[in-house]
Amino acid sequence: MLKIFVFCLVALTYFSSSNGNVVAPRTCGGRVFVDKPIVIDAPIHDDCIWEFQTKDDRILLFTLVDGNLKEAQEFFKIHDGLDSESPILLVENQKILERSRKDLPASVYTTQSTASVRFTKAPTSNLKLKIEKAVNCPANVGAQxxxxxxxxxxxxxxxxxxxxxxxxxxxxxxxxxxxxxxxxxxxxxxxxxxxxxxxxxxxxxxxxxxxxxxxxxxxxxxxxxxxxxxxxxxxxxxxxxxxxxxxxxxxxxxxxxxxxxxxxxxxxx
Missing domain, CATH: 3.10.100.10 (Mannose-Binding Protein A, subunit A)
Incomplete structure (x- = not known):
């Protein structure tokens, strides 16, 4: 029983990387509160579910550490909420505000403080997904x-x-x-x-x-x-x-x- 407890404790521990991100060990799923940026590796097998939550007045941002986020979507689904029936968020459906920088990396934003990532198949290369706390950016806040x-x-x-x-x-x-x-x-x-x-x-x-x-x-x-x-x-x-x-x-x-x-x-x- 003690050995099982120690293994679980290690699996749920996160490590700080040199760039300030918190890096999760290569595990299959888990539940994480996001305050500092989190980086997770894609699992080596299918059907892994990660659940994320941040402060109630903030939203979640997903980017890829390296590579093309739009192409990587074949390996996972990002849900706008924790439920499996929550809407799936796609890069191509994200609205880019007129005044936003056009050179920013491809991103997926939630509309609320929770999200889940469901890996449907294991990628052929090492895929690192970055999750951050972000401010909701409205289209406008009134006239003019x-x-x-x-x-x-x-x-x-x-x-x-x-x-x-x-x-x-x-x-x-x-x-x-x-x-x-x-x-x-x-x-x-x-x-x-x-x-x-x-x-x-x-x-x-x-x-x-x-x-x-x-x-x-x-x-x-x-x-x-x-x-x-x-x-x-x-x-x-x-x-x-x-x-x-x-x-x-x-x-x-x-x-x-x-x-x-x-x-x-x-x-x-």
Whole structure:
């Protein structure tokens, strides 16, 4: 009995790989809660069932570590839920939002927080399926809005072209379960600029308080981190910051928080 218990314990243990993913040993099925990315190997025999669950307000994302996910679907079925009668999700049926990056890897998203993968036959090569927690990315969040997977496969950004004060824009972001933009890198800022072009002044969550510029959404100061002030900025015009996307030069401008501007909301897994 002790030997059986030890074997089961090992079979249900997951290991961290060098790239931060959690790698499951080569077992036939199991039930996993997904917080960090999980990588599973295809089983060496048929009829294996994996069940996955993540946080209630998040969805699940499936990609292939290497290879073509669409071609690999002949070996397994991804169900949108835990029941065997739940709808089967296919790469070719996934809706790609207009503003999403076209160079992102082929992916399958659930519409809820649970999913099951049923391997129908063993693949001839080593197939690794990656499962991640993701943000649901809506087609839009109201009139004059656009959403998309602008930066990566798990996050979502929504541009709101309705001009409001910074405080009101923060409320709009909160109402859809997102938060106002907090930039962490030049890459992130460039991808947002590429997605929505010039001509807008998107509010961010960067605000001045007690001598510091702080991303209110993440409570992280910009001191020692990424910043991209426009030439001559900040100039004391106000305690809130918008992206200077009116021209191709870009950068950040401080402004009165009451000034009506567009905004970008983001959702992170």
């Amino acid at each position: 809005t656009e959403c998309g997977r602008i930066v990566d496969t798990t996050s979502c950004y929504c541009a709101d072209y309705n001009k409001r004060s910074q405080t009101d824009q923060k409320t709009v972001c909160s109402n859809i379960g997102f938060y106002m933009l907090a930039l962490e890198s030049r890459t992130e800022e460039d991808l947002i600029a590429f997605a929505w072009g010039t001509g807008f002044q998107f509010w961010t969550s960067l605000s001045y308080s007690n001598g510091y510029w702080i991303w209110e959404s993440t409570n992280v100061p910009i001191n020692g981190g990424y910043f991209n002030w426009a030439i001559g900025q900040p100039d004391g015009s106000g305690n809130c910051v918008h992206l200077n996307a009116v021209t191709s030069k870009g950068g950040w401008n401080d402004d009165s928080c009451a000034t009506p501007h567009e905004a970008v909301c983001e959702g992170q897994p």
